Amino acid sequence: MGKIFYIMGKSASGKDTIYKELIEKMPQFHSIVPYTTRPMREGEKDGVEYFFVNQERFDEMMDEEKIIEFRSYNTKCGIWTYFTADDGQIELWQYDYLVIGTIESYYALKEYFGDDVMVPLYIEVEDGLRLSRALERERAQTKPQYAELCRRFLADAEDFSEENLERAGIKRRFQNIDKETCMEEILREINVNL
Template identity: 55%
Template structure:
């Protein structure tokens, strides 16, 4: 039975970089599980790579077809943005997948696919470093959304509270203060989890 490795962590903790590096590691044999969103595409993003981009109508259609596995709605400074996972044929039972999600998404994926198929990877980083990274990234956008950046930063404290992490049953965490060391630790954890030793 294949596993779904769910990368989680606060904004700007380095999830995107770690995600790309893990996918590039052929020894892990991971396939990407691409989520959907109704938020606008950012500079440098591409349809079907980071997300499948849609709108409220598209979300409603998929929901009506019973294909939405889990969804999260965020009332941002720029309107309602949804992020969701769709059972759209991407997932095969004998393959291992990698995705980026939230604690809430992780719980709903466990309910849908079964806890045995999910492997959580929680990435952490000092808040000051995360805030500086978020600011640097936002400055590169054609239309920076600083208010939304701040909203997300503050919301992370609640979304990834100690209580919620414990409730999700996550005991292992990976501190991304040195990328290569962090990646080595995550690779070992994933290999053990895929082979059934974790």
């Protein structure tokens, strides 16, 4: 039976960068590409970070009972839905997976696949540094959405509260102050759980 190594962390914690580098270093891992109804950001590619779909396609997949879990956010830019689908890309009898997502989706996948399959990899960064990184990333956008950046920052404080981390069973945190050190620690954790 395969494992799902699940990377999560607050926005601008570096989880996307770590995820991409882990996929390069460990090509034996398969990915589970989530879906979203939000607009694609500059530099993103459909089917890589997310499958970008409209609300109508989400509703169709819901009617077809293909949705494992979903979260909808009332953002400054409208309602955005993120979800994981049972669309044929998950074959635990054959592969191990590296996934990136939210703590809510981690709970749902843990419930769907079982505790013995899920391995949480929680990336943590001090809030001041994280806010600075988020602001730098947003400034690089053609149309920066600073209000949404602030909403995400505040929502993360609640989503990743100590109570929620404990409820998720997260016992280990990976500090992303220095990316290389963080990567080495995550790779050790993955190898222990394979």
